[in-house]
Amino acid sequence: MNNLSDEVKNNIINGLSEAEVQERVEEGLVNRSTITTGKSVKEIILSNTLTYFNLIFLIISILLIYVGSFRNLTFLPIIIGNTIIGIVQELRAKQILDKMNIINAPHSIVIRNRAQEQILSENLVRDDIILLTTGNQICADAVVMEGTVQVNEALLTGEADEIEKTTGSKLLSGSYVVAGQCYAKLEHVGNDSYITKLTAEAKAMGNDEQSEMIRSINQLVKWIGIGIIPIGALLFYQGYVVNQETMQKSIVSMVAALIGMIPEGLYLLTTIALALSTMRLAKRHILLHDMKSIEALARVDVLCVDKTGTITETRMEVDEFIKSLTNQELSITEDPEQLLVDYAFSMANDNATIHAIKEYTEKLNINVERRKPINIIPFSSTTKYSAISFEDGNFVLGAPEFVMREDYNTIAPEISSYVKNGHRVLVLGKYSGSNMKDGLTDKVVPLGYIVLTNPIRENAKTTFSYFKEQGVTVKVISGDNPETVSEVAKRAGIENAERFIDAGTLNTDRKLADALEQYTVFGRVTPKQKQLLVQALKNAGHTVAMTGDGVNDILAMKDADCSVAMASGSEAAAQAAQVVLLDSDFAHMPDVVLEGRRVVNNVQRSSVLFLVKNIFSLLLALLSLWFSFTYPLEPSQISLISMFTIGIPGFLLALEPNKKRIEGHFLKNVMLKALPAGLTDVLAVASLVICGQVFSLPKNDIATASTMLLAVVGFIILFKISEPFNRIKYGILIFNIFGLVFCGIFLNQLFAISEMSKICVLLLIVFSFAAESLFRYLTILIEKLDELYSRIKHRKK
Template sequence: MAIAKGLTAEQVQQRIDAGQQNEPAPSLTRSIKQIFRDNLLTWFNLINLVLGALVLITGSYKNELFLGVAIVNTAIGIFQEIRSKRQIDKMSLLSESTYEIRRADSVVEVHQDAIVQDDLLILQRGDQLPVDGLIIETKGIEVDESQITGEATPIAKTAGDTVVSGSFLVSGQAVVQATHVGVKSFINTLSGEVQSGESSNSQLLNTINRIIKILTIVIVPLGAVLFVSRILNHSTINQAILGTTAAMIGMIPEGLVLLTSVSLAVSAMNLARHRVLVRELPAIEGLARVDVLGLDKTGTITSGKLQLSKIVPLPGQSLDRLKALIAGTSNAIGDDNETARALSSVLPDPGWQPTKVVPFSSARKWSGVSVSQGNYVIGAPEFVLKQVPVSLANQIEGYAVDGYRVLCIAQTSVMDANNLGDVTILGLILIEDEIRDNAIETFRYFQNQDVVLKVISGDNPTTVANIASRAGIKNCSQSIDMSSLGDNIDYDQLVANYTVFGRVTPTQKKQLVKAWQRAGRTVAMTGDGVNDILALRQADCGIAMASGSEAAKSIADFVLVDSNFDAMLNVLNEGRRVVNNIERVASLFLVKTMYSVALSLIFIFMNNGYPFQPIQLTPISVMTVGIPTFILALEPNYQRISGQFMKQVMVIAAPGAICVVTYILLIDLVGGVQFNLNYAETSTLSVLLTGAVCLVALLMVARPLNRLKISLVLLMGGCFTLIFVFFGNLFSLESIFSWQMALFYLPLLVSVYPFFYIVQEVVGKRILARINWR
């Protein structure tokens, strides 16, 4: 085939028929099959099934109702995750980059799964290679293969060299012929590892998983010991099975993991509606904990649109000659970035033919070309010259103070990436940035939420500080030129003293992020270019613009589909809502878990039967935990995160569990002895008092109260009461309309709130305050 023309439609179809077609980008969500498998095949579901089989042996079929709760929980989890998956997959398609392909004398844009073997890809700076290939045409490029080799140093490539999928262009342009696609490409041999760094770390999920691990170790052996003790205390097999089943069901915080996963999935779906693509669900929580936000100037503070403001000839140069030199140099280099577009939009191309091109690099901060007219470079004066003369430096500083981005056009004796020889500055190029709409309001909100804003840019620090000041960023006068610091830099001191960092190289960006992390900060980093990749990967939370490079998007936690930074307010609020609400409602789950474990240990040594049957736990689980937690978990709650998950949970869970255990022991020991109550009656009162304690815990959790929350507590309390009135037989409950029972339980019911309050004061404020919970 004629390489220069590209494949014809017939040749493309032949390769598709032969299976020589590339694969789509890896999905950000689990498949339907994986969702069903991971929700169904869990340790707690297995325990529930085994317990259900044991209850079946007793013939007490209504005690199987606890399986219904487990089934409903699992079904809700599957439904919500599939619903979230569809929304995220739809958003993923919108954020995917397309590739320019040369086919049959024309250029078409296609997604990566439409690329076939031998296709000619036209790649620009920032593009990530979706296939292995052979460079057919280039003026000179540099490729970053760090996601494959681990080495961040760009590698120079020329025509005839090979490139592998997963790497990306850090400078230049090229036409690359696809040599290996689909499963044969290098990126697929790494099983997707190229696309991602470390998984987002979730404090919330880690804490919950620690609780689950402990319970996994405790539940089965404790249940077995309890069963044996019941048999030794002359209980029947059926009574022992039902009591042990009730104890083990109570220990399982069914719904806590589900609620956390569903809350994150719902948040991801909500963010997708706000045009934010979440690549990893725990990142939603991560951003909610962020207290340092590193801003890349372009695309976050400014809109990214640049315009040529002025060309300033230096002595001995004419404006017309400079315009011709700048136009010829810029077009001959062939860079496709905002600066190049700003120049080419107003300066006509004289049609110079380059003999050598050094494309723009974020580390060099200049690009250059050799033509018959000489060697010329365009770039930052501080990087083009080894030492800027004082008079010129003062002139540049003056323009920078006025907010201009200052570049220079210079003639050199040598054109080499590492050596320009003798350099003569011919003139200055003044570029203007446009402040993004709503930037001031967005940054004010973050600062009011105690998120410290830092600006990290490759531009002149004075220019950046001027723009940051216009955007309302605090302390922007504290700026530093990173190019003036040499090799031995004290990054820890820098991050403590400065807000604006200019002339920053990609490696320095990463080191700044690491310094904030060493200081105990949680760092989010924004970016859209290849120069931001190292910092995005190092940060606790990476945020990329959809309009940016594919390489930046591939390792970011969030992709802003419309490249609108204002959407980050929604992410911050969604994260805080999830964390705060899960912290709030988790205590309701753990009240049941804690009192079940405590009662199991106590009743191992008692002659009386375990105070509950499985069916009796259903009203408690549904009315005081299940329904209200799902409602409260979706409530708006945008307060700052406390960072003390277990302490917040235990302040309510521990007093609640203590109250339940106390009342049950009173009912069992006093009610059974002094009031001659039988097992059916004591178990009924145990359910009544346990529900009352859990409703008080619900009231505590719902604070601050409003009409909706008060209505929720009253509705759950009313439904719980109606179960005793109308559905007592279904749940193995005795009638509570007995004066003998009422004489005993009414004073206890009246005492629940004050007793809970007293226990919380003692346990919550004196004991828990001394423990370093995490």
């Protein structure tokens, strides 16, 4: 602080007083944003009530009340119940996530009342003096008061280069400190900060980064929403004008068709499934910043991991310090051990490596007068070294390949045995040049080698074994020596870990893409290269997850389909990731994968049930328009079928464990399974209606027989998608059959179930057996057509 004015020094030393803080709090100058990416309580309630389909339900309810058809309002309790359940589950999930976010909320070291204290970043006020060190995310717009830091603003500007910030430089909120340490004064906080304004713009534009499942469901709902209004109008016109039906009958028939076309429970099912998964993961200390990450991680086929903090524990230990045998050019008075002590004492304790070295040097008990640093260059993940200037020379500490460069082969024999055993080795050397900031261009004479080790995580082997069984390829991407990383990866049980390469040799996109096919371990990877590796994997058609815990991982994490951070790592990485392991236990990764599979597979299976009804109602409505017959079913009958063949079994099946690997695209998978049942329904019911007209059967008989026929086909498809069966699935099937029979017998008036004539019963039996055969053959036909299409598509490629 020697070059600073007295006023600035006092500001840094004193900070704000309690009275000054309170004054700013009263003025609203607090670093608390009212703009959030998550839903507020109000937004959750409104998003579940003020929906397009709820508006449709309100309109058709008014129409049914208008014509006095109160019995056909049976869908209303289901809709109201769906809405309430959806609100309650989302609020419960929000409550749990809010509590976890508080635990994982960013903290800052602030100077107040002449003392340092750590507080939540949202409790900072304008003009607060904060201390920023490596790994911190800058929480508000600020100006550097004292010190020098290297900052990465890639998350804000897209510029990946590290920018040096010195006294007077502006710091943008949302950027993060890569190296160094400084005191900064907050200028713009809360809603006035740069990151908050960006967040507001992003929120106003909407979120296009939806998961495939949500995107597919939105597509379905969109097209159904567009189609139901004109179809409804045409059905009413046909019934009332063309077929000369009464106003009541025309409206009831139209409403029945529309209810059948609306997937009223599909959104609710998806919302509840995601909310329950979020809560289940929360109990395992897994925080989701983004619920779409559940699906993304469940689909992952390539997992990129960093060595430190993922394969190994975050803590680092110095095993030993070895004096170099090649330092003959130095005077005999040079003491490498003393230099190491002075070096460690001068560096800020802002990363795990320096922390480990400091712990080691404290045990050496060297108490002579220490050198005073003239200039300090903090460690950078780009240059792979740090540097200090003392009166007797310039010294560097870093990765041997980067520090020694073309002279690396001269020291390789001294350190090769340590590298091969999985140790990390740093070289401490004297630099003959003067400028160390922009890279080392002159000779470095090695003084000694620091041998460090990270203990491999206890459950690493089990975790990587799981991913191997699931067909997930693991790529290790690290800034350390590739041979060292390879050895660590082998001990962790990663398949093909002996295939390693130095990323410094991958200087073209073609080399990068080729290396990804051949190698498992990538060493000496820069932060930008990590990002390029992830992009190359995605361009090759892979679904990529990236795990990390340091600021050098953030660019790659932001580009991955799913990003996972350890809470024990840098604050910036934890805030940038979609998934945060709060206890930093990598063994939880299979839990997230399995939870994602449960959600996607179960929602996919249940969506088939909903889509069957939609396909049937749409096609039957079109057939009734084409052949000019009135839609044969009533809304109460559709509600009965929906309840016991779709709604209840769909929700119960969505809660069941499901470890099956996700394959194919959501919409295609759902359509392939729903189409045979939907076509079976419409062909069987349309044939029954035509036969009923031939035999001059009462319309009530035809409607009841159609309802029962839909129930039969509904349970056939339910049986099909529930395979393989277990006790729970048998229980679900029996419960719903019993429920439908009970309502058909004891609540027959409510659901418009009337007695059928003998001819009608006979037709029902015949068409039920025919429907089973039709469904079976249509399923085989559609599967064959899909295989043929896939072969043709593959040949074209």
